[in-house]
Amino acid sequence: MSTYSQLQTIIPADQALASKALQAGLEQVKNIFDTDLPSLANATSNLESNVGLDDINALANPLPANVVTFYQQTLALGTGVRGLLLLTDIIGSIAGNNITDPFNNTTVILNSMTSAGNFNSLTNSNNGVYTVMANCIAGNYTVANTDPDTGNTTYTVVIPAGYPGAGTYGPSNVANAAIANAFTGGLNPAMQSTVGTIVAAHPANVAATTAYFDIISNQLVTQNANLAAAGVNFTYLVGGQKPWSMVTSLGSYGLDVTEGGQAYVLQSVANTNTQGGQAIVSSMIEARNQARLSTAGIQTDITISDQYPQPTANLGTVQYTVAQASGQKII
Numbered sequence: 001m002s003t004y005s006q007l008q009t010i011i012p013a014d015q016a017l018a019s020k021a022l023q024a025g026l027e028q029v030k031n032i033f034d035t036d037l038p039s040l041a042n043a044t045s046n047l048e049s050n051v052g053l054d055d056i057n058a059l060a061n062p063l064p065a066n067v068v069t070f071y072q073q074t075l076a077l078g079t080g081v082r083g084l085l086l087l088t089d090i091i092g093s094i095a096g097n098n099i100t101d102p103f104n105n106t107t108v109i110l111n112s113m114t115s116a117g118n119f120n121s122l123t124n125s126n127n128g129v130y131t132v133m134a135n136c137i138a139g140n141y142t143v144a145n146t147d148p149d150t151g152n153t154t155y156t157v158v159i160p161a162g163y164p165g166a167g168t169y170g171p172s173n174v175a176n177a178a179i180a181n182a183f184t185g186g187l188n189p190a191m192q193s194t195v196g197t198i199v200a201a202h203p204a205n206v207a208a209t210t211a212y213f214d215i216i217s218n219q220l221v222t223q224n225a226n227l228a229a230a231g232v233n234f235t236y237l238v239g240g241q242k243p244w245s246m247v248t249s250l251g252s253y254g255l256d257v258t259e260g261g262q263a264y265v266l267q268s269v270a271n272t273n274t275q276g277g278q279a280i281v282s283s284m285i286e287a288r289n290q291a292r293l294s295t296a297g298i299q300t301d302i303t304i305s306d307q308y309p310q311p312t313a314n315l316g317t318v319q320y321t322v323a324q325a326s327g328q329k330i331i
Contacts, residue, residue, distance in 0.1 A: 086260030095268035102212035164190035254284025
C-alpha cells in the first residue's frame with residue numbers, strides 16, 4: 001500500500017494527494033534527507049527570484065544563440081563532442097594527433113606512384129623536369145659570351161631540344177639572371193604542365209593526398225588559434241625547468257582517459273623504448289587501477305615513504321654527571 005493510499009484514509013483525499021505531490025517534489029532536491037522542516041522552511045521563505053530581470057525570465061533555452069555565438073567567436077573551439085576543447089586541440093601535434101596517420105598514408109601513396117613510374121617525367125635522371133631544373137641551377141646550360149671588342153661578357157642559358165623548357169634565355173650581364181629567365185620563361189611552365197598531366201591521370205590519389213594534407217593543415221591551424229586564445233606565448237617560456245610537478249601529477253593525468261585528453265597525449269609522446277618512458281605509462285596505469293579498486297570498495301595504500309632515519313649528530317656533552325650535579329647544590 002502506498003503512502004498516499006494510507007494517508008487518504010486519515011485526511012481528505014485531495015489533501016492526501018497534495019501532500020504526496022509535495023513529497024515527490026521534495027525528493028528531487030539533492031540531500032533533502034539531510035535537512036529538517038524548520039530549516040527547509042526558513043531557506044525557502046528567503047529564496048530570491050529574478051523579478052525585474054525580464055530578459056532572463058524570457059529565455060526559452062538555457063543558453064541563447066547569441067551567447068553561443070559570442071563564445072564561439074571569443075574562445076577556442078575544440079574537436080570533441082559538441083565542440084569540447086581537448087588537450088590535443090592545443091598541443092596535439094607533439095602527439096601526432098591528426099598528423100601521423102595522414103602523413104604515413106600520403107607516404108604510402110607517393111611511394112606506390114614512384115614505384116609505378118608515375119613521376120618519371122619529373123625525376124628521370126636524364127630529362128625529368130626536376131633534373132633539368134637542378135642542372136640549370138648548377139650552370140650546366142649556361143654559356144658565357146665575351147665581346148672581343150669591348151671585353152664585356154654576357155650569359156645565356158641554352159636548354160637542349162627535347163628537354164623540358166627547351167630554348168635560349170638571355171643574354172644577361174649576370175649568369176644568375178639568365179638562369180632566372182630560364183625558370184620564368186621555360187622551366188616553371190614546363191613543371192606546372194607536367195604536374196597537371198600527372199594530376200589528371202591519377203584523380204583518386206590526388207584527392208586522397210589532398211584530403212590528408214587538409215587534415216594536417218587543419219590540425220596546425222586549430223592548434224595555433226587555440227594557443228593564441230589560451231594566451232600561450234612560447235617566447236616567454238623558461239627553458240631548463242625540471243618537470244617535477246608533472247611527475248607528481250602523473251596519477252591525475254592518467255585518470256583523464258578521454259580521447260585527446262591528458263593520458264592520450266602523455267602516452268603518445270612517452271618513449272616506451274626507455275625505462276623512463278615506460279615508467280610514465282605504468283604510473284598512469286597504476287592510478288587507473290587504484291581508482292577501479294577504490295570504486296569496488298578496496299582501499300590501497302602502496303605509497304613508499306621517502307623518509308629515512310638519519311644518524312644523530314654528536315653535539316658534545318650537554319648534561320651534568322651525578323657528581324657535577326651534586327656539586328651544584330645550593331644550601
